[in-house]
Amino acid sequence: MAEESAQSSPSAEVDDGVPELFQRSFPDVTFQAGRNAAGQAILSVDRKDAARVLRGCKEDPSLGFDYLRNLCGVDLEAQGIEVVYHLLNMRTKQNVAIKTVAPADDCWVEAITPFWPGANWHERETREMFGVEFVGHPDPRNLLLDEDMTIHPLLKAHPLADIELFQGVDVF
Amino acid sequence: MMPVLGYWFGIAWLDAILRLAVIAGVMTVVVIFLTYAERKVIARVQQRLGPTRTGPAGLLQGVADALKLVLKEDLRPTTADRWVFELAPFMVFVPVFLTFVAVPFTRDLGVRFLSLGLFYIVAVSSLNIVGFIMAGWGSDNKYALLGGVRAAAQMISYEVPLVLTVLGVAMVASSLDIRVITERQDVVPYIVWQPLAFVVFIIAGLAEMNRTPFDIPVAESEVVGGPTVEYSGIRWSFFQLAEYSSLFVLSALGADLFLGGYIWPFGSNPPGWLQLILILVKTSFMILMIFWVRATFPRLRIDQLMSYCWKVLIPVTVAQLFFNGLVLVYRWPDILLLVFSGALLVGATAATAVAVRRAARRPRDAQAVRDRRLQYARGA
Amino acid sequence: MVADFDTIDININVGPQHPSTHGVFRMVLTVDGELVRDLDAVVGYLHRGAEKLLENQDYRQGIGIQDRTEYLAQFPAEQSYVMAAEKLGGFVVPERAEYVRVICVELNRIASHFMFMGAYGTDVGVFGTSFIYGFRERERVYRFFEELTGERMMYSYFRVGGLAWEVMDGFEEKARALLQELKRGINDINGLLTRNEIFIARTRHVGEISAERAIEYGLSGPVLRSTGVRWDVRKDEPYSVYDRFDFDVPVGEFGDCYDRYMVRLEEMRQAVRIVEQALDQMPKSGPIMPEKMPRMLRLPAGEVYVPVESARGEYGVYLVSRGGNHPWRCRVKSPCFTNLQALREMTVGEYVADSVVILGSIDLVLSEVDR
Numbered sequence: 073m074a075e076e077s078a079q080s081s082p083s084a085e086v087d088d089g090v091p092e093l094f095q096r097s098f099p100d101v102t103f104q105a106g107r108n109a110a111g112q113a114i115l116s117v118d119r120k121d122a123a124r125v126l127r128g129c130k131e132d133p134s135l136g137f138d139y140l141r142n143l144c145g146v147d148l149e150a151q152g153i154e155v156v157y158h159l160l161n162m163r164t165k166q167n168v169a170i171k172t173v174a175p176a177d178d179c180w181v182e183a184i185t186p187f188w189p190g191a192n193w194h195e196r197e198t199r200e201m202f203g204v205e206f207v208g209h210p211d212p213r214n215l216l217l218d219e220d221m222t223i224h225p226l227l228k229a230h231p232l233a234d235i236e237l238f239q240g241v242d243v244f
Numbered sequence: 245m246m247p248v249l250g251y252w253f254g255i256a257w258l259d260a261i262l263r264l265a266v267i268a269g270v271m272t273v274v275v276i277f278l279t280y281a282e283r284k285v286i287a288r289v290q291q292r293l294g295p296t297r298t299g300p301a302g303l304l305q306g307v308a309d310a311l312k313l314v315l316k317e318d319l320r321p322t323t324a325d326r327w328v329f330e331l332a333p334f335m336v337f338v339p340v341f342l343t344f345v346a347v348p349f350t351r352d353l354g355v356r357f358l359s360l361g362l363f364y365i366v367a368v369s370s371l372n373i374v375g376f377i378m379a380g381w382g383s384d385n386k387y388a389l390l391g392g393v394r395a396a397a398q399m400i401s402y403e404v405p406l407v408l409t410v411l412g413v414a415m416v417a418s419s420l421d422i423r424v425i426t427e428r429q430d431v432v433p434y435i436v437w438q439p440l441a442f443v444v445f446i447i448a449g450l451a452e453m454n455r456t457p458f459d460i461p462v463a464e465s466e467v468v469g470g471p472t473v474e475y476s477g478i479r480w481s482f483f484q485l486a487e488y489s490s491l492f493v494l495s496a497l498g499a500d501l502f503l504g505g506y507i508w509p510f511g512s513n514p515p516g517w518l519q520l521i522l523i524l525v526k527t528s529f530m531i532l533m534i535f536w537v538r539a540t541f542p543r544l545r546i547d548q549l550m551s552y553c554w555k556v557l558i559p560v561t562v563a564q565l566f567f568n569g570l571v572l573v574y575r576w577p578d579i580l581l582l583v584f585s586g587a588l589l590v591g592a593t594a595a596t597a598v599a600v601r602r603a604a605r606r607p608r609d610a611q612a613v614r615d616r617r618l619q620y621a622r623g624a
Numbered sequence: 625m626v627a628d629f630d631t632i633d634i635n636i637n638v639g640p641q642h643p644s645t646h647g648v649f650r651m652v653l654t655v656d657g658e659l660v661r662d663l664d665a666v667v668g669y670l671h672r673g674a675e676k677l678l679e680n681q682d683y684r685q686g687i688g689i690q691d692r693t694e695y696l697a698q699f700p701a702e703q704s705y706v707m708a709a710e711k712l713g714g715f716v717v718p719e720r721a722e723y724v725r726v727i728c729v730e731l732n733r734i735a736s737h738f739m740f741m742g743a744y745g746t747d748v749g750v751f752g753t754s755f756i757y758g759f760r761e762r763e764r765v766y767r768f769f770e771e772l773t774g775e776r777m778m779y780s781y782f783r784v785g786g787l788a789w790e791v792m793d794g795f796e797e798k799a800r801a802l803l804q805e806l807k808r809g810i811n812d813i814n815g816l817l818t819r820n821e822i823f824i825a826r827t828r829h830v831g832e833i834s835a836e837r838a839i840e841y842g843l844s845g846p847v848l849r850s851t852g853v854r855w856d857v858r859k860d861e862p863y864s865v866y867d868r869f870d871f872d873v874p875v876g877e878f879g880d881c882y883d884r885y886m887v888r889l890e891e892m893r894q895a896v897r898i899v900e901q902a903l904d905q906m907p908k909s910g911p912i913m914p915e916k917m918p919r920m921l922r923l924p925a926g927e928v929y930v931p932v933e934s935a936r937g938e939y940g941v942y943l944v945s946r947g948g949n950h951p952w953r954c955r956v957k958s959p960c961f962t963n964l965q966a967l968r969e970m971t972v973g974e975y976v977a978d979s980v981v982i983l984g985s986i987d988l989v990l991s992e993v994d995r
Contacts, residue, residue: 109711109928130840140842142929142940142957158929158942158957162839162855169929190842193965201675216668216994225676290756386636390658390976456751457822465644465747466977542822543749545977546658600821603828607878610832614973617659 090168091115097135098125112167122155122172123182129159129170130188136161137168143194145202147228152176153202157184174204183209201226263355267344275488276306282488282535289539313484316477321384324474328382333475333482335375340490342368347496348423350506350519361422362414365497366407369452372486373399376461379471379483391470394546395454395461401553402451402458408561409441409448413501415568416581422497426505430512433504437581440564440589442502444557446533449494451549453487455534457541460549491531499526552596560592633661636976640669644747644980647990651967651979658975663968667961670994678954683709683784683921686954690941691778693956694992696739699725699732700934701992702782705954707863708930708943709784712923715914721786722865723906727799728769728781729932730895730902734806735765736935737888737895740987741813744885747984748826754816761809768802784921786913796903803896810892818889827881831970831982834879841966844959845937846887847986851879857933869901881985888987922949929957936960936987958992 090113091105101124104116117125129137137159146154152175159168174181183206185192195206196215203224206212214221223230280295280303287294295302320329346361348354358364373396380392413434417425425434435442451458462470472483499505503526506519514522544552567584570576639650648669654662674693678686687702694701703725710717717725742758766776771792773781781788792798817823833843835851848855856873858866874890876883923945931940937959944953963986971979 109714109926110930112929114927139839141931141938142942142955144942144953144955144957146944146953146955156942156955158940162853162860165860167929189837189840189969190962190965193961214668216671218668225673226679230676286751286753290753291760292756386634390636390655394658456749459749460977463749463977465749465980468643538751539753540816541750542745542817542820542826543977544822545826545975547975548825597821600825604824604882608829610829610834610878610880611973613829617973618661 088113088166090166093135094125094168097128097132101125108169112169114169114171116171116173119172119174119181122170123184125170126157126159126184127187129168136163137166138162140188140190140194141167143191143198145198145204145226147202147226148173149228150176153179153204155181155198155204179203180205180207182207185209185211200224203227263345267341267355271341271344271489271492272310272485274492275485276310277303278306278488278492278531279309279484280306281531282538285532285535286539289536310481313481314478318477318479319474321474323384325382325384328378329474330382330479332375332379332382332471333479333486335378336372337375337482337486337489339368339371339375340486340493342371343493343497344489346422347493348426348500348505349496349523350516351423351427351513352516353520354423357421357423359421362410362420362425362501365422365493366403366410369490369493370399370403372490375486376471379475383471383474385474387467387469388471388473391461391463391467391473394467395471397546398451398454398458398460398549401550402448402557405444405553405557405561406448406452408558408565409438409445410501412438412441412561412564412568412585415565415572418572422500426500427507427512429504430507433502433508435502437578438502438564438568438585439582440560440585440592442498443589444561445498445502446530448557449498450534450537451553453490453494455487455491456538457543458549459543460546463543465543491534492527495527495530495534496523498530499523503529556592556596560588564588638979639666644984646743646984646988649983649988649990649993651983653976653979655976658977660971660974660976660979663971663979665964665967667964667990667993670990672991672995674995675954675956678956679951682949683923683951686951687782687784688778688780690956691780692991693995694934694939694958694989695777696989697732697736697935697939698777698779699728699782700932700939701956702779703729703864704930704932704934704939704941705943706782706784707932708928708941709921709923711928711930712926712943712945713784713921715785715917717786717864718911718914719865720907720910721912723902724787724791724795724912725782726864726866726869726902727899727906728772728779730898731765731768731799731802733895733935734892735762736987737892738762738765738809738813740888740935740984741817741885744981744984744987745817747980748817748823750816754813757809757812757816761806761812764802764805764809768798771798783913785917786911790912796906799899799903803899806892807896810889810896814889817885824882826978827885827981827985829878830881830974830978831985832878832880833966833970837969838879838966841969842962843937843966844962845934846884846891847937847963847966849874850876850883850887852877857931857938861931863930863932865902865905866898868905869898871898871901881981884985884987920949922947923951931957934959936989936992937963956992956995958995960986960988960990960993961995964988964993 094103094115101117101121106114108114129135139160139162141160142158144156148154152173154171154173157170172181183195185195186208193215195209198204199206200214200217201224284294295305298305298308343365345355346358346364376395377392380388414420416437417428419425454461506523564585571580633654633656636653636655638653639645640648650666652664653660674689677689686705690701690705691698738758738761742755745754770776773779835853838848838851852875854873854875859873871894874887876887925945925947927944929940929942931938939959940957942955943951946952970982
């Protein structure tokens with residue numbers, strides 16, 4: 073569909089130096105850098121490093137990504153659940169998305185709520201919607217769903233149309 | 245007229261029954277139309293029409309509401325304390341009706357004229373605190389409990405400035421008979437000599453009646469009606485009856501004490517119909533003012549209410565009493581009453597406004613304040 | 625010095641049915657007398673699975689869901705969603721459409737803030753007067769929108785690439801007349817509340833939160849700006865045509881309820897300014913959709929996070945596409961959801977009566993919190 077004249081090419085690659093900045097700050101962590109459609113940096117890290125990198129983002133003034141815009145999960149089906157953290161540096165106005173993947177059969181990531189209070193409800197929501205366990209979360213109750221609900225509605229495996237099947241049946 | 249009502253038959257108990265019937269009848273009618281008036285007035289303030297459908301110009305809306313309330317089911321929560329719950333409405337409204345007894349409307353129109361009428365009203369009107377606590381406790385509802393305790397704290401506190409203001413008037417008139425007090429105002433009403441007392445009387449009266457901006461015990465947005473939250477139908481209407489009756493009685497009392505009642509400005513003995521018109525106009529003025537306040541003011545918080553009472557109202561009213569005493573004992577000219585009272589009024593108003601604005605501008609350590617509160621409440 | 629008798633804390637359930645929880649929100653207050661010791665916010669009563677629905681509907685249908693997600697500031701929500709799709713597909717929106725969008729969004733911001741002013745006055749204890757004032761003005765805006773879009777609340781007027789249809793006749797004159805009325809309405813609310821001593825006493829230094837904590841919590845919108853942080857997505861990461869307007873970003877001083885109110889009041893005035901400038905600059909004619917828009921929208925694989933400044937804060941849409949005509953994942957980052965997390969910190973140590981004021985000052989819309 074890119075041949076349509078109404079569409080221009082996605083934003084040109086911008087070089088805001090964010091991936092390099094992260095690589096300098098965490099030399100021992102391997103980042104897979106990418107760009108989203110708005111030209112903002114995406115950094116994928118291994119989940120064992122994720123919490124450490126995020127703590128650095130918040131507490132290291134040279135990084136300064138101390139504003140958590142968004143935290144959510146994305147279902148990658150076979151690869152597991154991807155947890156995405158959208159961060160902002162208010163001074164330099166740079167954005168970065170940190171991504172980490174939790175495999176479906178061993179679905180956990182480290183919680184960042186202990187040092188980042190703004191992540192609290194986002195992690196709770198991601199947990200109940202995708203079944204990702206946030207290790208070290210101080211209050212891992214269901215947030216939006218019923219407290220005893222054990223299904224994870226935002227998984228692609230959870231059907232939308234067949235919801236009637238779940239109603240009235242003792243699934244919960 | 246009225247004082248000889250029962251004596252037409254020469255039977256004391258018939259007289260008493262007739263008087264009671266008059267109270268109940270007049271009060272009910274008054275309350276029904278006061279609710280209508282309030283809805284109309286507030287609607288106009290808010291650019292609405294208010295009731296228009298029931299009867300001509302919606303005049304029968306109050307009647308319809310009263311009928312509906314009477315016909316509604318009388319619910320009682322199963323866990324409520326039965327007797328306390330069911331008796332509470334009466335404990336609230338009987339004292340209010342009792343105050344009606346001593347209010348003179350004209351020289352001849354009134355249920356009973358007591359030589360200690362002012363004292364009687366002040367004493368009886370504070371009894372309904374008990375009713376609010378009973379309602380709050382008996383409902384077995386946390387909102388009601390919170391509201392009941394708030395009501396108790398607020399009404400007991402505001403009893404003091406209310407008494408102090410009427411005492412100021414009583415000093416100037418050197419009488420506790422409301423008729424005497426009224427008739428001393430044939431030339432100058434006491435609002436002129438005691439402006440502070442008038443203002444504080446209205447403020448404390450609003451607090452006594454749980455009306456905006458002091459509707460803390462029944463706050464709709466916080467405790468959802470407070471002590472009355474579990475009541476419905478006829479029992480709830482008793483609370484309503486009590487609220488509007490006390491509004492009426494207090495306004496009439498204020499008109500008698502401060503605005504020259506049925507006398508001023510038509511000399512010492514206007515004709516009876518004129519007296520009735522005078523008192524009704526003045527009472528309506530007071531009531532309208534209270535409605536107007538209700539339509540415009542936000543609500544205070546309970547701690548602000550308390551500190552306003554104890555730090556502002558009581559000191560200035562005591563000071564006014566003190567100055568009244570000086571003026572009366574040393575026979576200084578009357579104008580000094582106005583000077584002292586007016587100065588106190590202006591001073592207290594300005595001081596409050598300045599204090600609020602200054603506190604608003606001053607930064608403070610929010611977390612420290614909260615920690616201190618939490619610690620203090622623990623009794624540390 | 626205090627009496628040594630034992631007191632117990634009681635739990636009070638405020639909500640889900642309560643006059644001042646602004647919808648179905650529940651907070652479990654642990655109170656010691658009038659003092660709030662602890663607060664547990666319970667949300668989710670209005671959870672409708674909007675994100676799941678968005679994944680299962682195509683891009684055009686998703687616009688309608690955005691309306692229902694944020695039912696008081698619908699246009700910013702729509703804008704965020706269509707902008708995300710435009711970024712992914714690389715569509716260029718015609719200038720005229722951008723201006724109409726800005727006008728809609730800013731008028732919607734005013735309407736939403738009027739709703740806040742009204743409800744906030746009621747929370748503080750005004751007997752309905754502020755409420756009626758606020759609703760009166762909001763209704764003017766809604767009437768305008770109804771004429772523009774055919775709907776009073778659920779507009780679905782923005783489209784990926786532009787607008788659904790051309791504006792009605794006399795759009796500009798009607799908008800200008802509306803602005804004059806709204807200015808009067810702003811002054812009415814201002815006159816009713818701003819300088820009232822009781823209002824000041826009730827809201828000043830209540831529910832304070834510091835700038836550092838606000839950033840840690842990720843607060844946004846007026847709640848963040850009231851703490852003194854000058855961050856406005858419209859100004860700092862200009863999207864649409866916001867870089868062409870001259871407007872101020874009001875900030876508060878203490879981060880308390882009064883500042884939040886004042887920031888919103890000033891934002892309404894700034895929104896009026898923006899709309900006036902937009903009406904001046906708007907091309908009088910021109911396309912409102914790019915030529916040759918595909919009939920069924922299919923976006924290339926990719927992802928984007930697009931925040932906009934909604935009435936309540938940063939409303940962001942995180943759109944992940946794997947090709948095809950509906951998103952793989954559409955996360956709605958709602959400002960209230962994030963702001964509400966700070967409610968506990970703001971409220972503990974304040975009085976019961978303040979808890980509803982603080983809740984009101986966050987200006988929450990539950991459908992947006994629960995989605």
